[in-house]
Amino acid sequence: xxxxxxxxxxxxxxxxxxxxxxxxxxxxxxxxxxxxxxxxxxxxxxxxxxxxxxxxxxxxxxxxxxxxxxxxxxxxxxxxxxxxxxxxxxxxxxxxxxxxx
Amino acid sequence: xxxxxxxxxxxxxxxxxxxxxxxxxxxxxxxxxxxxxxxxxxxxxxxxxxxxxxxxxxxxxxxxxxxxxxxxxxxxxxxxxxxxxxxxxxxxxxxxxxxxxxxxxxxxxxxxxxxxxxxxxxxxxxxxxxxxxxxxxxxxxxxxxxxxxxxxxxxxxxxxxxxxxxxxxxxxxxxxxxxxxxxxxxxxxxxxxxxxxxxxxxxxxxxxxxxxxxxxxxxxxxxxxxxxxxxxxxxxxxxxxxxxxxxxxxxxxxxxxxxxxxxxxxxxxxxxxxxxxxxxxxxxxxxxxxxxxxxxxxxxxxxxxxxxxxxxxxxxxxxxx
Numbered sequence: 519x520x521x522x523x524x525x526x527x528x529x530x531x532x533x534x535x536x537x538x539x540x541x542x543x544x545x546x547x548x549x550x551x552x553x554x555x556x557x558x559x560x561x562x563x564x565x566x567x568x569x570x571x572x573x574x575x576x577x578x579x580x581x582x583x584x585x586x587x588x589x590x591x592x593x594x595x596x597x598x599x600x601x602x603x604x605x606x607x608x609x610x611x612x613x614x615x616x617x618x619x
Numbered sequence: 620x621x622x623x624x625x626x627x628x629x630x631x632x633x634x635x636x637x638x639x640x641x642x643x644x645x646x647x648x649x650x651x652x653x654x655x656x657x658x659x660x661x662x663x664x665x666x667x668x669x670x671x672x673x674x675x676x677x678x679x680x681x682x683x684x685x686x687x688x689x690x691x692x693x694x695x696x697x698x699x700x701x702x703x704x705x706x707x708x709x710x711x712x713x714x715x716x717x718x719x720x721x722x723x724x725x726x727x728x729x730x731x732x733x734x735x736x737x738x739x740x741x742x743x744x745x746x747x748x749x750x751x752x753x754x755x756x757x758x759x760x761x762x763x764x765x766x767x768x769x770x771x772x773x774x775x776x777x778x779x780x781x782x783x784x785x786x787x788x789x790x791x792x793x794x795x796x797x798x799x800x801x802x803x804x805x806x807x808x809x810x811x812x813x814x815x816x817x818x819x820x821x822x823x824x825x826x827x828x829x830x831x832x833x834x835x836x837x838x839x840x841x842x843x844x845x846x847x848x849x850x851x852x853x854x855x856x857x858x859x860x861x862x863x864x865x866x867x868x869x870x871x872x873x874x875x876x877x878x879x880x881x882x883x884x885x886x887x888x889x890x891x892x893x894x895x896x897x898x899x900x901x902x903x904x905x906x907x908x909x910x911x912x913x914x915x916x917x918x919x920x921x922x923x924x925x926x927x928x929x930x931x932x933x934x935x936x937x938x939x940x
Contacts, residue, residue: 523650523676523816524643527900528886533865535901536857536884549858552938557862589862593869605870606863607922612929 531588544569554592560610561600565592627748628707630720631657632733635755636764636771637726637877637918638894640784640813642670644755645723647816649676657719658703662688662696664725665846665916669879672904673890679717689728693736696722697743704746720747726877726918727844729773730754754778758789758812760894762797762830765804772832775801780809786821787814795827803829844876847924851913855935857884863934864898864915867927872896874922880915888912 528535537546547567551574554565558576566575576595577583584595596604631654635641642661648654659677661670666685674680681699686692700720707717724730734749754774757764761783764771775781781801786794798821801810812821851860860882868875878893881904889901917927 523647525673525890525902525904527902528889529900532891532898532901533861535889536861536882536886538886542885546858549856549938550862553859553862553934554938556937557866557934589865590869593866603870604866606866606930606934607871607926611933612926613933 531590533589550574550589557606557611558596558600558604561596561602561604563596563600625748627746628704628718628720629750630722630737630747632730632749632752633721633723633755634728634730634752634774634778635724635726635782635784636757636761636768636774638760638879638892639726639755639757640782640816641723641726641755642673643816644782644784644813645721646673646676647813649674654719654721656715656717657721658717660696660699660720660722662692662723662725662728663916664727664918665848667848667880667911667914667916669881669890669916670723672881672907672910673902687725687727688722688736689724689730689732693732696733697736697740700737700743700747701740704742707746727770729770729777731773731777734777751779752777753780753782754808756781756783756797756801757894758783758785758794758797759897762793762800765800765830765832772804775804775808778805778808780811781805783810783812783821785814786812786819791822795822795824796830798822798824799827800829800832804832842920844918844920845924847917847927849880849915849917849927849931851882851915855931857882859935859937860931863931864893866934867930868893868896868898871919871922875917875919877918878915881910881912882915883912891915 537543547569551565551567558565562579564577573585573587574592575583575585576592576599578599582599586592586595593604633641633645658679660681660683661674662683663670664687668682668684671680671682683692683695688696730752737743737747737749798810812819872895880891882889882891887903890904891901892899
């Protein structure tokens with residue numbers, strides 16, 4: 519927006535905009551890793567965020583890994599490591615929810 | 620801004636494809652005193668309006684949500700405009716009479732039928748003259764839209780004035796190619812550039828080659844574009860939602876044409892806006908108690924609304940155990 523007619527924009531990647539408090543931000547990172555793990559398990563991948571250094575680590579069960587800055591990077595890396603598209607509208611995600619098959 | 624000599628109100632139609640920057644441009648114009656005292660009508664294809672939250676600077680604002688005014692909601696537009704005309708006619712000559720209407724169409728509207736509806740109505744034709752059709756053109760996505768969407772091309776072709784938005788984010792070569800393409804599609808239109816609402820200079824494009832546009836694909840064989848309303852209930856926290864939406868836009872960014880809504884988060888009320896795979900940094904909106912938040916509008920094709928809801932629900936409960 520122009521400096522005067524818009525409202526202030528949240529800094530950083532848009533997916534980080536929903537949490538402002540530093541403590542909440544750390545909790546959100548851990549929660550994000552849990553959600554990612556539940557989703558990526560179906561593709562034989564794991565997600566790890568230790569909270570100490572920036573970034574999320576995506577790894578295959580055989581040990582190949584990538585560290586990415588944000589969620590946009592997560593999906594690019596996940597597709598590359600899995601060797602197939604990761605689609606949230608895939609039938610495996612249209613069930614009752616919570617547990618990957 | 621003066622009324623036309625015959626006393627009829629002037630109407631500006633502001634069109635442009637989904638996410639092309641119509642509201643951002645209009646907000647900037649209103650803030651800087653353009654269209655002063657105009658009656659602003661905002662049309663949104665989805666049932667849940669979002670744009671009115673950022674157009675509060677307009678003094679007189681009406682929202683037509685839940686249908687596009689060039690087709691299924693055309694009668695609602697005509698009826699609203701007749702109401703505006705009636706109210707104006709009721710004032711005596713000493714009163715301050717409304718001189719201008721600005722209609723911001725939905726991104727799915729073809730301005731042509733709207734102008735026809737005004738001209739063809741036996742009442743409106745005596746009160747309103749469409750003075751200008753302004754069409755916002757997204758510098759980042761327009762070439763792709765012009766190639767694949769007949770509607771995008773129709774919008775450009777009917778414009779009197781083309782406002783190329785997001786010029787600060789576009790590569791110069793792509794921008795000059797787009798400008799040359801626009802010039803070929805609509806040689807008569809005035810072309811200007813903006814970045815985040817503010818006017819900006821355009822590069823010279825006399826030597827640029829226009830994009831060779833194929834015949835537009837027939838709409839008949841394609842699934843229709845539709846709007847889905849997603850209610851983010853309290854079980855859906857920001858983290859799960861952002862994981863889900865980022866995955867959706869990554870995988871389906873060519874089908875999900877537009878995402879917008881206001882989401883209430885611990886960091887404030889966030890205005891979330893996406894065009895295909897790009898989501899801009901959310902604006903933090905001030906409190907507006909009367910508004911219903913936590914509703915996202917997703918406009919696109921090639922998926923079902925129910926699948927969106929089930930997938931979002933899956934992500935919301937994933938990782939909780």
